[in-house]
Amino acid sequence: MSRLAVSACLAALLIASASPSAAQTTPRGPTTPDIGGFPDSPQIPAPTQATYPGVIKYEVDATDLDHRVISVRQTIPVASRSLTLLYPKYLPGNHADSGPIQLFAGLTITANGQRVEWRRDAVDPYAFHIDVPAGATEIVAEFQWLTQSDNANWRVVMTPSIVNMEWEKALLYPAGYRSTGITFAPSIKLPEGWQYGVALETTSFENGVATFAPVDLYTLVDSPMFAGAHYRRIDIDAAGDDVHLNIVADNAENLAPTDEQIGLYTNMVTQADRLFGSRHYDKYEFLLALTDQLGGIGLEHHRSSENTAGPNFFTSWNASAGNRALLPHEYTHSWNGKFMRPADELTANYNVPTENSLLWVYEGQTEYWGDVLSARAGLHTKTQALIGLADRAAFYQNQPGRQWRNLQDTNNHNLLGYRIPGQWPSWMRGTGDYYDEAALMWLDADTLIRELSRDRKSLDDFARSFFSPEGTNGSWTPQGYTFADVVAALNAVQPYDWATFLRTRLDAAGPDAVAPLDGLERGGYRLIYVEEPNADEKAMSSNWGSDFRYSLGFSLTGATLRIGAIQWGGPAFEAGIGAGWDLIAVGDRVATAEVLRNAVTAAKSGNAPIRLILRQGQRIRTVELNYTGGLRYPRLERIQGTRDRIGEIMTARSR
Missing domain, CATH: 2.60.40.3650 (Immunoglobulin-like)
Incomplete structure (x- = not known):
């Protein structure tokens, strides 16, 4: 049996449909008396x-x-x-x-x-x-x-x-x-x-x-x-007439992408062709709603995807950079997740339970390729792509939840309660991890393949062979993959102990477990923290000024300056601050994010603690934080004298 011979077609893959053991309900107990007719x-x-x-x-x-x-x-x-x-x-x-x-x-x-x-x-x-x-x-x-x-x-x-x-x-x-x-x-x-x-x-x-x-x-x-x-349909397929951008909007004036913006999405389709080497659809329809009234969504389908963005996504383009990777991510799913799909997610119908053991491939590698395609298409500049990568790396470098819960277990998170947010995300871990931490793992794999092959091979080679098996161009009958298939495909690109590489990163938990950040330095960069973001960093994150996660250990949201995203074990946590408190004053000044930033900077001298006055309902309390580390915002710094592999990964392909 070949590496990808888990199934030849959908009918064979839906093996659960052929046996009584696939019944989608709990077996019935003994017959009970007829109650109530x-x-x-x-x-x-x-x-x-x-x-x-x-x-x-x-x-x-x-x-x-x-x-x-x-x-x-x-x-x-x-x-x-x-x-x-x-x-x-x-x-x-x-x-x-x-x-x-x-x-x-x-x-x-x-x-x-x-x-x-x-x-x-x-x-x-x-x-x-x-x-x-x-x-x-x-x-x-x-x-x-x-x-x-x-x-x-x-x-x-x-x-x-x-x-x-x-x-x-x-x-x-x-x-x-x-x-x-x-x-x-x-x-x-x-x-x-x-x-x-x-x-x-x-x-x-x-x-x-x-x-x-x-x-x-x-x-x-x-x-x-x-x-x-209000609707507009735009052809974004440079190779034919098979890929379209379908836009609906709250207001007609928002249906206004420029020729340059349309060209970037055309580039995205072209770069995906060059990455995967084939198409597994007869046509593809991007569905994009520009709205602040419809609920937000980014959901993959084999021949389309559901996406939302702000009403001014195109008309205020410079402010929309943070959302530009959504369409590349969902488009990648046409190959990873829809055509090639984890075998345990190929269920017979919609009432047979799904299993999620490979979401770190399904979503994690899709997240990786979505970011890569965004950069290769020009939707993100290299600078913007590096800023996003720094933010992701910093989050996982500072995530204490790895002490008790490994990455593999986060694949079960949706089954525990569909994307229910928690008050302690840094400790609970959850849905984002099999996206974002897994994406860091795939950067690690990509740079390692490049290093081992003396930069003759890369994860691009894996994507082309794994998601577009020989002879499948034009086919859109789903095929299943297993962990063993992933390992075999990696070995076919570059021999290595990939099973151990993956399992070490997926299963690591405990006080010595660390985030998979080796790909950064192997890619030519190191993660550092600065006290003041530059203009590009501020533009990529509209809430940077209220983000104190890597200093005081929380963020501020809304007009009431509600304290949230509290870092488990951080300064605020250790001072007894939990969720639901509003910041009303800093020292003797009415609280604003700027006032708090100034106080954090002043506290570097060590002369006095940072005094916060908090309110929760009818309660008022004063908390002193003995923190002297200053403001900390993540940045990737180039390691001089090393190969810029991350830059090479983000560079557009010519063929």
């Missing part, structure tokens, strides 16, 4: 290789902007007397059981014009059991997705001018089948005058109703839509 829930059928008979007609109405309600009507062919319908639970790209069934409402089922009662599964609330009436050949299911007006619990997907249609949050599908074995015929009604971007094939668009060619459930879920009153 409801029989015990039947077993939920496990997905099999069979194809669901017929085509499910799927009609969406997204015109109720006032109530922010999306209404759905599904006409489902039936061939048996019993049917279980599933609401998607494990959502692709979320790596967790995050399907928002709490927003699913109004389920009404009819057959031959008569109401049919349903009952929710007693163990799995994402499953609905139906006894189909004799003689019925189809049922009609109608329901609503109650989208939210704020981002408190779920992100906003409907605004007066934009709808982000994520089909998997507003559909039901038959249990017992693979997502590739169920065919949907989708359509959507949009507000009058709206346009849209989507990777589906439009067969008609009349009177506000867009109808699409029938697709399997897998492709439907992987093809979200951005629709809006």
